[in-house]
Amino acid sequence: MTTLDDFTVQIHRYNRILVTIDSDDFISSKPAFEYACTTAKMYQIPLGIVSILETGDLNIFQTLSPDVLSQQRADVANLVDTYADKAREFGVLDVTPYVSEGKPGRTVVDQVIPEFKPDLLVVGSERKANANAIGSQASYMVRYAPCSVIVVRN
Amino acid sequence: MTTLDDFTVQIHRYNRILVTIDSDDFISSKPAFEYACTTAKMYQIPLGIVSILETGDLNIFQTLSPDVLSQQRADVANLVDTYADKAREFGVLDVTPYVSEGKPGRTVVDQVIPEFKPDLLVVGSERKANANAIGSQASYMVRYAPCSVIVVRN
Numbered sequence: 001m002t003t004l005d006d007f008t009v010q011i012h013r014y015n016r017i018l019v020t021i022d023s024d025d026f027i028s029s030k031p032a033f034e035y036a037c038t039t040a041k042m043y044q045i046p047l048g049i050v051s052i053l054e055t056g057d058l059n060i061f062q063t064l065s066p067d068v069l070s071q072q073r074a075d076v077a078n079l080v081d082t083y084a085d086k087a088r089e090f091g092v093l094d095v096t097p098y099v100s101e102g103k104p105g106r107t108v109v110d111q112v113i114p115e116f117k118p119d120l121l122v123v124g125s126e127r128k129a130n131a132n133a134i135g136s137q138a139s140y141m142v143r144y145a146p147c148s149v150i151v152v153r154n
Numbered sequence: 155m156t157t158l159d160d161f162t163v164q165i166h167r168y169n170r171i172l173v174t175i176d177s178d179d180f181i182s183s184k185p186a187f188e189y190a191c192t193t194a195k196m197y198q199i200p201l202g203i204v205s206i207l208e209t210g211d212l213n214i215f216q217t218l219s220p221d222v223l224s225q226q227r228a229d230v231a232n233l234v235d236t237y238a239d240k241a242r243e244f245g246v247l248d249v250t251p252y253v254s255e256g257k258p259g260r261t262v263v264d265q266v267i268p269e270f271k272p273d274l275l276v277v278g279s280e281r282k283a284n285a286n287a288i289g290s291q292a293s294y295m296v297r298y299a300p301c302s303v304i305v306v307r308n
Contacts, residue, residue, distance in 0.1 A: 148306045
């Protein structure tokens with residue numbers, strides 16, 4: 001095993017980036033997305049873009065109504081496609097949009113990461129008054145993702 | 155305020171990087187340090203390297219003994235200087251070593267960050283058996299740092 005004394009610094013770079021988009025929070029998603037695009041373009045590596053339809057946010061009426069749910073699904077899919085187009089316009093060559101449903105933290109860790117296999121997950125941070133604290137979903141991802149995670153603050 | 159529709163992706167890069175070194179954990183510090191050096195070299199930006207002497211880890215005899223404490227201080231200072239030399243050998247031009255004392259999370263957030271003013275904090279993650287969970291000190295920094303934070307996992 002290498003020890004500090006005989007250690008020579010090696011280049012450390014990432015090969016697959018996944019960025020999470022909060023459909024309700026453009027302000028915190030934007031810098032995270034820009035960081036992910038900048039890094040993916042510089043290294044010419046694949047970028048996954050995921051947004052989670054938070055079905056827990058729907059009330060019982062909405063959940064029972066197929067029209068409301070399918071509209072929500074279409075909205076999130078359009079949103080992710082819009083972000084994917086922006087990434088391609090910026091110069092990222094390999095872009096994959098993902099949409100899933102559930103609790104964002106658990107869904108990203110249990111479903112999207114095993115599928116896309118990023119080595120870096122990029123999340124935004126909710127900005128609350130008088131606090132830099134990150135949201136519970138970002139916190140979950142930092143804790144349980146099997147890869148490196150960057151929390152991007154403005 | 156910009157909305158998604160009229161949003162054009164801008165380059166997002168960091169200008170000052172601070173990396174934390176756990177003096178007891180070379181294995182988790184190494185990839186974090188390599189990521190920090192790679193990024194600082196690529197962008198030719200300042201790199202701060204900090205290690206915290208965890209005075210809470212000393213027993214009462216050690217705390218009361220000036221010799222033991224001063225030896226510990228010297229050891230941590232040497233360690234950080236060694237890392238600083240490795241960073242310079244790798245090609246980072248502007249390197250600042252820091253040593254402080256206390257609880258690492260709180261000390262980095264309350265003392266070192268206000269002094270060095272990084273826009274990106276780089277921390278390693280402790281690897282525990284059957285868990286990717288990060289340590290409580292890294293978790294504190296992710297939560298309370300006023301800047302972006304990357305948790306680097308191997």
